[in-house]
Amino acid sequence: MTATYDATAAMEIVNAHAPGAACVDDGVLFLEPERLVESVQSLRDSGESDLVFLCNLTAVDQELHFEVVYHLQSLDLNHILQIKARVTDREDPAVPSLTGLFYGAHLQEREVYDLFGIRFEGHPDLRRMFLWEGFPGYPLRKDFLQMPGQVRAGLPGFPHESEENAWPVPGSVPQRPMHPNDPQPEGDLVVAEESEESS
Amino acid sequence: MSDFGFHLAFWSLAAMTLGGASMIIISRNLIHAVIWLVMSMLGIAGLYLTLSADFIAVVQVLIYVGAISVLMLFAIMLTPRAERDNSQNIKTGGPAALVVLLVMISTLWVAIDTDWGAVREAALTDQARLIGESLIKHYILPFEIGAVLLTAALVGAIALARQDDEDAAVHAASLQAELDGEGSVDPVNVVDPPIAAEAPDSEAAS
Amino acid sequence: MTTADDTQLAMQGTIEALTTGDGSEPVVVNLGPQHPSTHGVFRLKVTLDGEIVQDAEMRIGYLHRSMEKLAEERTYTQNIPFTDRIDYLAAMSNNLAYCLAAEELLGIEVPPRAQAIRVMFAELQRVASHAMANGTFINDCGAWHTPLFYMFRDRERVLDMFEMTCGARLTTNYMRIGGVAFDLPDELLPTLESFLADMPDRIADYEALLMENEILHARARGVGVISPEMAINSSLSGPVLRATGVPWDLRKANPYCGYENYEFDVPVGEQGDCFDRFLVRMAEVKESLKILRQVVDTLPDGPWLADVPLHARPEPGEAYARVESPRGELGFYLVSDGGPAPYRFHCRPPSLINLTALKEMSVGGTLADAIVTLGSIDIVVGEIDR
Amino acid sequence: MTDLAQLGNVLGAWYDFRDLNNLQRLITEWIAEWGPDWLASIVTGVLGALGILAVVGPTLLILIWVERKVISRFQQRYGPNRVGPKGLLQPVADAVKLILKEQLAPRAADKLIFFLPPVLIFVPGILIWGVLPFGPRMSVADLNVGVLFLLAVSGTAVLVIFMAGWSSNNKYALFGAMRAVAMSISYEVPMVLALLTLVVFSGTMSVNGIVEWQQQEDVIFILLFPLSAIAFFFAASAELNRTPADISEAESEIVAGYHTEYSGMRFGLFYAVELGNTLVVSGFIATFFLGGWWLWGLDQWVPSWIILLVKTGAVYFLLIWTRGTLPRLRIDQLMSFCWKALVPATLLFVVVAFVERTLLISEGWDTTVALPIMAVFNIALTLGAIMLFARVARPAPLRRPARIRMAGSDIGGLRAAREVASRREEPQFQVGGD
Structure with missing residues (x-):
């Protein structure tokens, strides 16, 4: 069974090489983005962690900041460690690229760049991967195509649950009832057919 | 073979040969020229057949149509695209035409002037055997010399085919210059036309 | 057709070729998006010098459906059918990985019968997927479809079993959070028994037909080689990684669904070339059959689905669950904010990440080698693009 | 029995159906009575050509069906079975579909050269039938240089393929064409050398002469020169673009090679000629190496052309079989196999043929005794050459066996990998190697 590598132990290894670059918050190892490469390198090369x-x-788009999430695995010691790096600048988010350490980061970083717009500095070939160059916006950001008035992206709640999060507030994303038998929303909801007519 | 059949064959084959030959000169595309050349060669092979020289005819097809023309096509494909145009030859062809005309007139004169001893009896049936025997028995020395010469040519060709580094360097430098100045290239013009404009020679040779 | 950067690339290649003393002009050839050997809308742009690949660049995204975004607006249960469409040749494995992640978030215990059924279908899926992978691989080596059709017979039987169990063949949507959707139908076990009885003969057939085939050896041995160090560094997984000799299999390393109860072995290759990948897949099919045998023999009784509310709201938190899919490590990373839908839904696609090393493997070989290498990696474009 | 024999006599007196040449002779004699003799020779030629077309056309349609059916059986499926009884009309339906299909041409194609090849490819495809003897007197033209004619005509097809590939202005097509040309040039050499063996040994370049020699000496050439037969078979399948040597239209690499851009009946013509060539080459293999229309006296009783067709069918089946079974070789492997294996081996057999011919003619050895000895010697030499090739000329990566080991309890990364690799015990699974 793959063990979860102790975040505190990892923090000690990182801090031995790059003092103050790592901290543990709620059992998760956070690394300072500026010193990400050397921190991860110390974790990779240390015989103790061997990640x-x-x-x-x-x-992950945490609305106020981005979290870049890494899962590192030691094959021989069979443990896994989750690392996060917080990027606070939403306008021009950037973290150092790990391509120098892990060749396998190439495509994954390109994917994150493509869908989140986080630049990976030092990536040799940072281009959009799924979407074309010039695609407006970054789809996996929570504010991508957010409708005015909508509190937040995502499904606000189950239909049968309490009133306030049952269905989007009027004027937000028009939603179609999932199934005719489903409980029909009450109030002056903009239903799909009507919205088609009006537009 | 009666006279009518013979004449029919001769004149159509002659037309094919000469027509192909003129098209070689006229066509601007080198690949087209080679294909016309092939037609001309086939006409000649046909003419051999009318002279009952079936061995020579078949060898003509085998060597000229099957091998030499393919060799030419290979040579063209290995030539940089810019040098594949046949049109300059026409512009500078005046003196050449004169020389060719002189050669043609003299050949024609000799041909008409000579008293050809026409073969009236039945055609030889086993030419291949005769040719083989005369090559091996009577003309063994020239035959062997030819063989040695061809071997030498083969070795020489391999030696010559080795890459000449200086040429490559010059070509690379010119391309680099083009690429450096390419910052202002209009992308609209670059999309697609490179192949379309240059007609069917995409680069490459295996 | 040629675009501006194609032209530039070609010119750069020419300059390189000329200055390195090899005077031929490179050609840019697009393999795909519509090409017989790309197994989907996948485009490989190769720069060729004669027949030698100088550069290989992949262009993907033709099948991008933004599933990760879509999943953020669907409940946890509603997301299960999406996972079918991610890797449509191993839908069961995808269902399973996603359900494992959701169960980890929700803290659900899966009943033993459901676990055994899950193992059964995951292994059947592996047999089907490897049959497809090996068949198309031989096709990419230039065989005229015969091995492919042979292997499709087995895949067909597996898909028939899927159909009789859950009504679908390809996009099964069979696993549920907390178990599986339906119990096994009565006719499944006899069918599976006869399948298990027939397969050894079939595999012997394939070995006779393919494994000592000199042409296949000539085409696949020493082609697309990657070292174990590079494979680990490139995050390769699955048969591609194991073919280099690295014995890394999540079913052993991180057993899920009770894999620790079954006896099986992990085959590893030696050279890390295309032929080793093929052999590893062949050997894995045998191991899967071994597991299936044990599952059938020890299938426990009991419920097949835990009592999970359809409208499950997990506590805020995150989970990363992974399984050994036929193509490698298939992981699902779910983040919950306490809402009815995942806040973040991420799939770690083995097909995409295994492609990282494609350029390493194919540059320097011939065009035909690049095709064989691509075939041996066994990609599913639905999973690459998602 | 006697009735049957009588019936045979009656039929034979009026028209000997064993030899279709009689029919043609009747017609020419009839024309010669009233017409000029050039008319007779033209009518003879036209008749021959029509005869070939009448055979080739329907045969092609049947062949498409046969090939698809046989391949389907290899692949455990039914094959065409919807149109007509047993799917027999499927090729007709396909042909109709192809004719009705829109014929596209790339805008940037070289129009003239693009339109010619589907037509031109028919010329060698039909001409080559001219020297195939269906019986003692049953070939359109029994040329003295028939073997040379065969090679010359088949060589011209390359030019047409090149025209098709080049004019399409498609990189796949160009690759296919260049591969086809390179292949054809290379494989012509072992092909010529394999035939040279026969020509030297039988002392004739006429195709019919070679059959007659086999008839006279009561031996078929595959027994005397098995390696030449193998080499010719392989070179022919390379020239015919059939697996394992179909690199010029390698589907998984270059889509369809030189005819990628051809649609509708233009593609259909390429396809038809390709199949026709396969058939005629099978015919030539049967003629050169299996005795052609002759079969140890059976040709006295059965029409010779039926014997030839049966032999041709056997060779054709072999070609389908290899196609259905084997993967494709790479172009460099094909080239090195040609130049490093086939050419030396066939050359060796040319020398052997020279020596044995000298022994037979100049030394006056008795053929009834000498030929069996020579056959045994040559078969042994062939086996030796093949073994030598397998031992010596095998590419380096193939000489090590491919091994699959079982990891057992060693699960992990590089360390575990080293542990597994260093284990002493025999690997679980091992294929290939010397």
């Missing part, structure tokens, strides 16, 4: 395999690299 040689970059399992997964992705990002």
Whole structure:
């Protein structure tokens, strides 16, 4: 069974090489973006942690900031560690690229750049991957195509649940009832057919 | 073969040969020229056939149509695209035409003037055997010399085919210059036309 | 057709070729998006010098459906059918990985019968997927469809079993959070028994037909080689990684669904070339059959679905669950903010990440080698683009 | 039995159906009675050509069906079975579909050269039939230089393929054309050398002469020169673009090679000629190496052309079989196989043929005794040459076996990999190698 590598132990390893670059918050190792490369390198090269395999690299839009999430795996010692790096600049988010350490970061970083707009500094070939150059916006950001008045992206709640989060407030994204048998929303909801007529 | 059939064959083949030959000169595209050349060669092969020289005819097809023309096509494909145009030859062809005309007149004169001993009896049936025997028995020395010469040519060709570094360097420098100045290239013009404009020679040779 | 940067690339290649002393002009050839050997809308742009690949660049995104964004607006249960469409040749494995992640978020215990059924279908899916992978790989080596059709027979039988269990063949949508959607139908186990009885003969056939085939050896041995160090550094996984000799299999390293209860082995290659990948897949099919045998013999009784509310709201938190899909490490990273839908839904696609090393593997070989290499990686474009 | 024999006599007296040449002779004699003799020779030629077309056309349609059906059987499926009984009309339906299809040409194609090849490809495709003897007197033209004619005509097809590939202005097509040309040039050499063996040994360049020699000596050439037969078979399948040597239209690499851009009946013509060539080459293999229309006296009883067709069908089946079974070689492997294996081997057999011919003619060895000895010697030499090739000329990566080991309890990264690799015990699975 793959163990979860102790974040505190990892923090010690990182801080031994780059003092103050790592901190543990709620059991998760956070690395300072500026010193990400040397921090991760210390984790990769240290025989204790031996995190040689970059399992997964992705990002999460936390509305106020981005979190770049790395899952690093040691194959021989069979433990996994989740690392996060916070990017606070929403206008021009950037973190150093790990391509120098992990060849496998190439495509994953390009994907994150494509869908989140986070630049990976030092990436040799940072271009959009799924979308074409010049595509407006970054789709996986929470504010992508957000309708005016909508509190936040995503599904606000189940239909049968309480009133305030049952359905979007009027004037936001027009939504179609999922199924005729589903509980029909009440109030002056803009239903799809009507919106088609009006537009 | 009766006279009518013979004449029919001769004149159509002659037309094919000469027509192909003129088209070689006229066509601007070198690949087209080679294909006309092939037609001309086939006409000649046909003429051999009317002279009952079936071995020579077949060898004509085998060597000229099957091998030499393919060799020419290969040579053209290996030539940089800019040098594949046949049109300059026409402009500077005046003196050449004169020389060719002189040669043609003298050949024609000799041909008409000579008293050809026409073969009236039946055609030889086993030419291949005769040719083989005369090559091996009577003309063994020239035959061997030819063989040695061809071997030498083969070795020489391999030696010559080795890359000449200086040429490559010059070509690379000119391309680099073009690429450096390419910052202002209008992308609209670059999309697609490179192939379309240059007609069917995409680069490449395997 | 040629675009501006194609032209520039070609010229750069020419200059390189000329200055390095090889005087031929490079050609840019597009393999795809419509090409017989790209197995989907995948475009590989190769720069060729004669037949030698100088550069290989992939262009993807033709099948991009932005599933990760779509999933943020669907409930956890509604997202299961999306996972079918991610890797449509291994829908069961995708269902499973996603359900594992959701269960981790929700803290759900899966009943033992459901676990066994999950293992059964994950392994059947592996057999089907490897049959497809090996068949198309031989096709890419230039065989005229015969091995492909042979292997399709097996895949067909597996898909028939899927159909009788959940009504769908390709996009199964069978796994549920907390178990599986339906119990096994009565006719499944006899069908599976006969399948297990027939397969050894079939595999012997394939070995006779393919494994000592000199032409296949000539085409695949020493082609698309990658070293174990590079493979690990490139985050490769699955048969591509194991073919280099690295014995890394999540079913052993991080057993899920009770894989630790079954006895099986992890085959590894030696050279890391295309032929080793092919052999590893062949051997894995045998191991899968071994697991299936044990699953059938020890199938427990009981419920097949835990009592999970359809409108499950997990606590805020995150989960990264992964399985050994036929193509490698398939992970799902879910972030919950306490809402009915995942706040972030991310799939770690083995097909995409295995392609990282494609350029390394194909540059320097011939065009035909690049095709074989691409075939041996076994990509599914639905998973690459998502 | 006697009735049958009588019936045969009656039929034979009126018209000997074993030899279709009689029919043609009747017609020419009839014309010679009233017409000029050039008319007779023209009518003979036209008749021959029509005869070939009448055979080739329907045969092609049947062949498409046969090939698809046989390949389907190899692949465990039914094959065409919807149109007509047993799907027999499928090729007709396909042909109709192809004729009705829109014929596209790339805008940037060289129009004239693009339109010519589908037509021109028919010329060598039909001409080559002219020297195939269906019986003792049943070939359109029994040329003295028939073997040379065969090579010359088949060589011109390359030019047409090049025209098709080049004029399409498509990179796949150009690649296919260049590959076809390179292949054809290379494989013509072992092909010529393989035939040279026969020509030297039988002392004739006439195709019919070679059959007659086999008839006279009561031996078929595949027994005398098996390596030449193998080399010719492989070179022919390379020239015919069939797997394992179909690199000029390698589907998985260059889509369809030189005819990528041809649609509708233009593609149909390429396809038809390709199949026709396969058939005629099977015919030539049967003629050169299997005795052609002759079969140890059976040709006295069965029409000779039926014997030839049966032999041709056998060779054709072999070609389908290889196509259905084998993967494709790479172009450099094909080239090196041609120049490093086939050419030396066929050259060796040319020398062998020279020596044995000298022994037979100049030394006056008795053929009834000498030929069996020579056959045994040559078969042994062939086996030796093949073994030598397998041992010596095998490319380096193939000489090591491919091994699959079982990791057992070693699960992990590089360290575990080293551990697994260093294990002493025999690997679980091992294929290939010397």
